[in-house]
Amino acid sequence: MKLLVVEDNPRLAAVMTKLLADNGLTVDSVATIEDARAALSLATYDLVLLDLALPDGYGGDLLRSLRTAWQPTPVLVATARGDVSDRVQLLNAGADDYLVKPFSLDELLARIRALLRRPRQTAPNLLEAGNIALDTVSQTLTVAGRPIEVLRLELRVLGALLAQRGKLLARERLEQAVYSMEAEVTPNAIEAAISRLRRRLDSNGATVTITAMRGLGYILAEREQC
Numbered sequence: 001m002k003l004l005v006v007e008d009n010p011r012l013a014a015v016m017t018k019l020l021a022d023n024g025l026t027v028d029s030v031a032t033i034e035d036a037r038a039a040l041s042l043a044t045y046d047l048v049l050l051d052l053a054l055p056d057g058y059g060g061d062l063l064r065s066l067r068t069a070w071q072p073t074p075v076l077v078a079t080a081r082g083d084v085s086d087r088v089q090l091l092n093a094g095a096d097d098y099l100v101k102p103f104s105l106d107e108l109l110a111r112i113r114a115l116l117r118r119p120r121q122t123a124p125n126l127l128e129a130g131n132i133a134l135d136t137v138s139q140t141l142t143v144a145g146r147p148i149e150v151l152r153l154e155l156r157v158l159g160a161l162l163a164q165r166g167k168l169l170a171r172e173r174l175e176q177a178v179y180s181m182e183a184e185v186t187p188n189a190i191e192a193a194i195s196r197l198r199r200r201l202d203s204n205g206a207t208v209t210i211t212a213m214r215g216l217g218y219i220l221a222e223r224e225q226c
Contacts, residue, residue: 004036005027019105021113049076067117080100157194160178
């Protein structure tokens, strides 16, 4: 596992780097947004530990640019801002977790391990294909810029399909993405939701299709132009 530490406090950066290295992780450490962008363009990281107050700008801008570019690398934000509104803003911007400074090194390691255990998924705030766009924060769907009313279950199904657009999404994985582990799923619930979703999209001029692969799953793709 390879991590990128973005922290401009030399002492803290050294302590975190040693902690992570002592626990079998490969670590690169940089002190600026510019150096972080350079590192991310050259290597693939399993997690980014990101400070917000950096010499050349606000770390949250780096976070937003990663999510805008569909970069799914987990980001753990280290921040001195402890207000609820600040934390909510960070999570809505795409942070996977956060720690408020000063923090325990044991907690830091535990949170990093928890994030590294998660299945790797792409989850930007805006999911798009063709002329449709789903804002996963506000849970709103637009077709050609027009808002469309969609049931909550249909939104979850659409979000899972958009995240894997152009690829087969197995039915089992779709159910896992849409339902909690405790939920009781009726046999035809997914089929019914997709059927309603198709009708809504078609009636509003969406340029995407949802294809069922019998016994396998579903594929959402842009409609072929005639």
